[in-house]
Amino acid sequence: MVAPKSTADIVELGHRIQLVPAELVVCDLSQLTDADCATVDALARLQLRARKLRRRVRLRHVSAELHDLLALTGLCDVLECAD
Numbered sequence: 001m002v003a004p005k006s007t008a009d010i011v012e013l014g015h016r017i018q019l020v021p022a023e024l025v026v027c028d029l030s031q032l033t034d035a036d037c038a039t040v041d042a043l044a045r046l047q048l049r050a051r052k053l054r055r056r057v058r059l060r061h062v063s064a065e066l067h068d069l070l071a072l073t074g075l076c077d078v079l080e081c082a083d
Contacts, residue, residue, distance in 0.1 A: 001060075003028040010042035014049050023055055030061035040069050047079055058082055 004010045058080045
């Protein structure tokens, strides 16, 4: 499980995801302070990278604000969210 605290951490995880040996990468977003369009972009890119590597990403503790942004962009169907 990884716990990114910023959008930059999510971008960095996208660059390092090939080093994660697990098929499922769980991202605990409870420490993520600001959710904006850049965050949504970073999560979408993380998901794309994971799929190319035949891995899955599951988001945990998604804030209401981020969930609304994901719904607005249609990414709720692409990104797996769990509590």
